[in-house]
Amino acid sequence: MTYIAKPRLHHPTLTKNKVGHTRRDYEGRISTLCAGCGHDSISAAIVQACWELDIEPHRVAKMSGIGCSSKTPDYFLGASHGFNTVHGRMPSVLTGANLANRSLLYLGVSGDGDSASIGLGQFAHAMRRGVRMAYIVENNGVYGLTKGQFSATADQGSKSKKGVVNNDAAVDLVGMALQLGATYVARSFSGDKEQLVPLIKGAMSHGGAAFIDVISPCVTFNNHGGSTKSYDYVRQHNEAVSRIDFISPGSEITASYAPGELVEVAQHDGSILRLRKLNDGYDPTDRHAALEHTHRHAAQGEVVTGLLYIDPLATDLHCAMNTAAAPLASLGPETLCPGGKTLEKINAALR
């Protein structure tokens, strides 16, 4: 209920992280979503990930579009920057903000309608440009907010609550992200916090465009038999490629897995993603193999989850454009406007 404010008082013994915050400091307002909605579990995973990463909340900019999923940034990181954009336009607003100030951590939260229908072009260009961000799609296969129409990620042959069959082919956002050049691509399930939290931590520490497709059941409109985005379906068909562990810079690396079963991937910031292979020979640094693997299993009705692809040496849009390291707002007028003579020179060079 929106009118019930969350109490600000904390119990004095709540555990604090390295920057002096309790988990509660990463929460937002009380959720107004339906009880049991997968999106609320994703919000809880984001809270957990940011708390464990010792992120100062004011260093995060959370952006979204329109939909139940896009409402969720109100329910986490209440002390962060936020921008609720027009339907499907989150990626371009995030890109602009990122270009103006690269010192923030960008978290884009969207829905399957928001990113795979009206915002598909925006999604594609943010991925191919390598905008540094953690982009999460809370994928329920329907337009939850507008009462349950099929979205573009609904699987062909799956059924609506009233039994209508979806005849259209599904847009595969994971496949698109892989093809378009995203450098961190994962899929998870809102009901699997153990897998989702380290995936979010890895995405937020990544040096380029990170995308996570999270299957997030809509309990009101798409949680019946015949749906391929229901709790029961995903639990029965979940096929994980790896078990993931996130180790932040400076943490002790313990060897809890038997040698030979582990892949360790170091990221730019010194964090390490430790992947315990569940599938023999699965290589998370092979983009083509990731595409082939996910498509082959999808054809068998399986939902492949885990960290599907990572480029540990990823760079981002700022690197490609050779932009200033400092936020634009911190640059003085002499730097931002170098004067008439410089402009004349530029114009002359273009004639």
Ligand SMILES: Cc1ncc(C[n+]2csc(CCOP(=O)(O)OP(=O)(O)O)c2C)c(N)n1
């Ligand atoms: C320009 C525009 N077109 C259509 C709508 C109506 N609309 C609001 S939310 C939505 C779909 C949301 O679906 P999704 O992104 O999957 O979010 P969910 O509610 O399922 O989490 C639509 C079509 C709108 N708000 N603005």
Ligand code: SF4
């Ligand atoms: S309508 Fe569906 S997506 Fe929206 S809050 Fe309810 S369960 Fe969640």
Ligand SMILES: [Mg+2]
């Ligand atoms: Mg949806």
